[in-house]
Amino acid sequence: MLTFEQAYNEQHLHSGIQYVTPAERHRGLDHVHLEQRKAVYEEAKRRHPKRWSGNTRYWALTGSVSLNPGKVHEIELNKQAA
Numbered sequence: 001m002l003t004f005e006q007a008y009n010e011q012h013l014h015s016g017i018q019y020v021t022p023a024e025r026h027r028g029l030d031h032v033h034l035e036q037r038k039a040v041y042e043e044a045k046r047r048h049p050k051r052w053s054g055n056t057r058y059w060a061l062t063g064s065v066s067l068n069p070g071k072v073h074e075i076e077l078n079k080q081a082a
Contacts, residue, residue, distance in 0.1 A: 016065050034059045 013019040020030040041056035064078070 017062050018059060031061055034061060 009023045010021055013021060017025050017030065018034055020033050024030050024033060038056070038059040041059070045052045045056055
């Protein structure tokens with residue numbers, strides 16, 4: 001179980017938090033990665049504009065997230081933990 005937890009928190013990129021790890025988000029490092037990604041995408045678009053039909057991916061920070069957002073008791077627990 002500890003191996004799974006380590007991989008889930010430290011290695012797995014989560015789509016709900018813009019493809020950063022939960023550990024990076026918890027440590028406040030997510031904005032660094034998102035800024036880097038935004039720069040890479042903008043540079044790629046600048047260098048090869050014909051490959052892009054619209055805007056680059058939106059790499060902004062996400063707000064609060066929850067594993068079970070529809071459950072009232074989960075929302076209350078998250079508020080208490082913040």
